[in-house]
Amino acid sequence: MTDANDTAPPPGRRDARRNRERLVEAARRTFAEQGLDAPFDVVARRAGVGNATLYRHFPTRAALVDAVFGDLLAATSAAGERARSAPDPWEGLVGYLEHVFAGLAADRGSNDLMTAHLPDSRTLEAVHAHNRRTVELLLARGREHGSVRPDLTPEDVLLALAALGRTVPALAGAAGPGAWRRPLALLLDGFRASPGHGALPSPALRPEQFDAVLHRLGPHRAAPTRPGGPAGT
Amino acid sequence: MTDANDTAPPPGRRDARRNRERLVEAARRTFAEQGLDAPFDVVARRAGVGNATLYRHFPTRAALVDAVFGDLLAATSAAGERARSAPDPWEGLVGYLEHVFAGLAADRGSNDLMTAHLPDSRTLEAVHAHNRRTVELLLARGREHGSVRPDLTPEDVLLALAALGRTVPALAGAAGPGAWRRPLALLLDGFRASPGHGALPSPALRPEQFDAVLHRLGPHRAAPTRPGGPAGT
C-alpha cells in the first residue's frame, strides 16, 4: 500500500529501510502532535537518526508527508470502499464521515492532511481524490434513495468536512476524543432531506473552486502549547 | 463603544497620527493576509517605518490588534443589538450570522478576531463576550418561539461559527464574497427545529470548554504566498 507514492524507489536497498521506517513513524507522531510544519530536527531526533538522513530520504516536506500518510490513503480508501458498498447510502455516508473524524481526533496530522493543500504531494492529492469520489458516489446514491437533500453537492460536504475537521483536534483536546460527534450530527441534520429545508442559496462550489479553497487554507498550525497547560489563558 | 478600547485615542500629536494610521492600515492588511501572528517587522516595513516605531505605538501585539479591530467591536455590537431586537428571533439569528460572515469575507483579520484567542486583548475579549451573549439571547428566544431546535446550545452555534468562519476568507478568495451563504444555509438547516432531526449526541460543550477550543485553535496562519506557489515548501 505504501509503494505507489514513495519518493525513494520501491523498498530498495539494505538496512536503510529500517531508517526510513523509523523516520516515517517519528514523522507520523510528530505531525500528529505539532502539525505538518513541525521542525525537521524534531522528527529526526525522534527517529534517532541525523537530520541529514531525513533529508536524504525525503528531500522535501511534501515527500515526507507523502510517505507518512501513505497509510492514510489505504485506510481512507478502505473506509471509502466499505461506505460505497453499504446497503443504506445514508448510513454509508454517516459511517464514512465518522471514520474520517475519528481519525482526525486521534491524529493531528491526519487533520492537516484532509484539509490542507500541500504542493507536490501525490499522496495528498490521492487522498483528496479518493475522498471526493467516495462522497460523490455516496451522495448520488443518497439522493436517489431520498435520504440526502437533492441540492447537496459533494463540495458542500467536503467543505463542511474541511471546516469542522480543522477544529477536531482542538475539540478532542478540550473536550475529549468523541467531542466531534455532536457538531457532526448537526451537520448531518442539515444534509438530510427534510421538508423543513429550503433551497440552498448561491451556486454550489465547483470542484476546482473547492481545491482553491483548500489551497488557500494552507497547513494548519496549532496554538503553541506553552508550559502551564494547553487549555488555559 | 469604540473609544473606550483604543490604545491611544485620537488626541495624538502631529504627523505621528499619520504614522499610526499607516501602521494600523498596514497591520490590517497584514493580518488579513497572514493572520494575527504576522511578524511585527513585516507590518512595520509595510507601513514604511522602523520596527521600533511600531513598538512605540503598540507595545504589545494585543494593543495592535485592539487598534486594528476596534471598529469591528462597534460593528459587531451594533449588529448584535439589531439582532436582539428583531421581531422574529429566527430572522434575528440568521441576520446576525450573516452580518458576521459578511465581515469575515471582507477581512481576513476579522476572522481571526472572532475565532482566535489572544491574551490581553480587550477588544477581542469584548467581541467574544458580546458575540456569545447575542447568541445566547437569540437562541433562548428562538427556542421559546419554536423555530430553533430545543437541544441546540450557544456553544454549538459558536463552534460552527468558528469552524466555518475560518474558511470564509478562503471561500471568498476562491469563489467570491458571497460564497459563505451556501454553507451557512446548510448549517442553519441543522439549527432549525424540525421533526426530521434526531437528538444531538454527546454532551454539549460547556462554555469553558469552548474557550479552550478557541485557545487551542490559535491564530490562523494563511498559506504563505511565496513566489512559486502559495501553499507550500
Place this chain on the structure above:
Amino acid sequence: MTDANDTAPPPGRRDARRNRERLVEAARRTFAEQGLDAPFDVVARRAGVGNATLYRHFPTRAALVDAVFGDLLAATSAAGERARSAPDPWEGLVGYLEHVFAGLAADRGSNDLMTAHLPDSRTLEAVHAHNRRTVELLLARGREHGSVRPDLTPEDVLLALAALGRTVPALAGAAGPGAWRRPLALLLDGFRASPGHGALPSPALRPEQFDAVLHRLGPHRAAPTRPGGPAGT
C-alpha cells in the same frame, strides 16, 4: 553647593529651571533604583518631560550624574567636615564611614557614585577627592592618637569602602537597611591598632593605583529585578 558642577550655566533662564529640577529629582530616584545606567527614557518619563529635553539639559550621562549627585558632594563634604573636627579621631572615622554606608543603603545611586569611575564627571571626581582627603586626615590623626594601626593607608580604607559599598544595596535589600553594620564592624576591627595584628603584607596601593581600580570596576549593574520577587530563584 550645586552651582560649581552644573553643566548648564548657573541657574540660568526661565521656567526651564523647574524642568531641570524635576529631571534631577527623577534621575536621583531612578539611579537609586536601577543604578547609574538606567534608561534615559525612564528618567524623562518620570520627570514628566520629553527625553529630548533631558538631552538638552544633560548632553551626556556624566552630566546628569554630576547634577544628580551635586547634593551628595555637599552632604559628604559636611559629614567629612564633622568627622575631621571630631574630638576623638577614631570616633570620627567610624562616624564618617557609618554616614557613608547609611547613604549607600538608602540610595542605590550613591553606591555607584562612591565606587564607580565615570569619565568626565566633575562631581564624581570632587566626591572622590573629598572623600580621600577626609580619610587621609582622619587616618593621620588616628595614627597619632594610637587608635588606628600604623600601617593602614587611606587607600586601604578606600578600597574596603568600595568593596563593601558595592554590596550594601544588596545587603539592604536582602537583610534590611542596617545590615551593613556588621561587616563594617568587622572591617573596623581590622583597621584598629591592636597587638594581635601583624604587619600588612605587600605594598599599599598608591593613589593612582586606587584610581585605576575604581576605573576598572566600572559602573555597577544590579541583577534585574524580575517579576516573582527580588530575592528568589
Place this chain on the structure above:
Amino acid sequence: MTDANDTAPPPGRRDARRNRERLVEAARRTFAEQGLDAPFDVVARRAGVGNATLYRHFPTRAALVDAVFGDLLAATSAAGERARSAPDPWEGLVGYLEHVFAGLAADRGSNDLMTAHLPDSRTLEAVHAHNRRTVELLLARGREHGSVRPDLTPEDVLLALAALGRTVPALAGAAGPGAWRRPLALLLDGFRASPGHGALPSPALRPEQFDAVLHRLGPHRAAPTRPGGPAGT
C-alpha cells in the same frame, strides 16, 4: 569531580571538538573581560563560529558557564579538602582564602563564579555549596581552637569574600596579581580572635539571606573596554 558536571564530556565527535574547545576558550576570555552575562554573539564571533553553533553546543548560558568553569570546581574542591585537613585551622582558613583569591586574580570569570548567582548552573551551585561547607568547617574548628573570633559566622566570611572578590580582578589589573594580599590581611585581622575586638553588632546573616545577597549582586559587568580608554564611554 570534573567530568560529572560537563555538559558534553569528551566523547564528542570529530573536529567539532575543536569548535567546542574554541567556544569554551572564547567564553572563558569573554567572561573574564565582560562578566558572565557577556553576549552570546560576542563569544561566538570570537570563537569564529556562527551563533547557532554556540547554541548547539551550549543551549543555555548555564551550560556554557558549567563548561567553562568545570575546572574551577575541581580546583576549589581540592583546595577545600587541603584546607579542611590542615593541622592548624587558622592556617587552613588563610590558605583556603588565599587560594580562592589567587584564582580570582588570575581569571575574571572565576570572580563572577564565586560571587554571582546564575540559575540552573550546577557548577556554580556546587562551587557555592562546597565553598560554604569548607568555610563552615574551618570556622568551627578555628573557634574551638581559639584562633577565630567566636561570633564570626560563615556568612560573615562569605560576604567578605564576595565583596573583596569582586574587586580582585580590578586590583590585579591595576596593581599586580598579588595586590589582593593586603586587603585580605586586613580582613583576616578582623576575623581573628583578639581582646581588642568588640562584639559584632546586628544579627548575622542567615544562609538564605546571604543567598539573596548574591542573587541581588547579579553578574558583574566590567567597565566596557572601548577604544579610547579602558573604562569609559
Place this chain on the structure above:
DNA sequence: TATGAATGAGGCTTCATTCAT
C-alpha cells in the same frame, strides 16, 4: 551512505540617540 555540525537568516524586543514640529 549516514552523520552531526555549521550556518545564516528571520523574528522578537530594548535603548541610545537624532529629527521634525
Place this chain on the structure above:
DNA sequence: TATGAATGAAGCCTCATTCAT
C-alpha cells in the same frame, strides 16, 4: 525651547538547509 516620534543597532533565540567527515 520643548516635545514626542523615529530610527537603527544590538542582543536573544529558533529553524531550514547545506557541509565535511
